[in-house]
Amino acid sequence: MQRCPCCNARLSGDSRCSRCGADLGRVVSCEQLAGEWLSNAWRMMCAKKPDIAAQAINRSLSFKQTQAAQVFRQFLVHHQYRALYEGLAQQNWQNARQTLAVLRALHGNNETLSRFQDLIDFLSVGDAEAVQDWQGRSSL
């Protein structure tokens, strides 16, 4: 933070504004927490834990809507949609469901995610019936 949010005076790095005397300690600590949670999100993404990364980036944004955190969140959304398509292509329904949960954590439930959920439910049931079919036929 370079300027006082109350009077717009340039700040020298103190937690109190030299012009209006506003106590900016909490604002500064929120900025620091936003940065720490952004770092955590990045670390969890590198550790291939996108579910935890999504929680961490949401927490970072709850402390401060920084451009870096918003860009990272968008990156995570794109990454998770790609993971969702891969899960669907590989018919890995469990992975696809986990990815949907991460996407919901990132931007709530929406029409698109609901349709993906229906698609996964439909296709995975089809698979289970095909397996039962096959098992029924092979036991004859």
Ligand SMILES: [Zn+2]
């Ligand atoms: Zn001020």
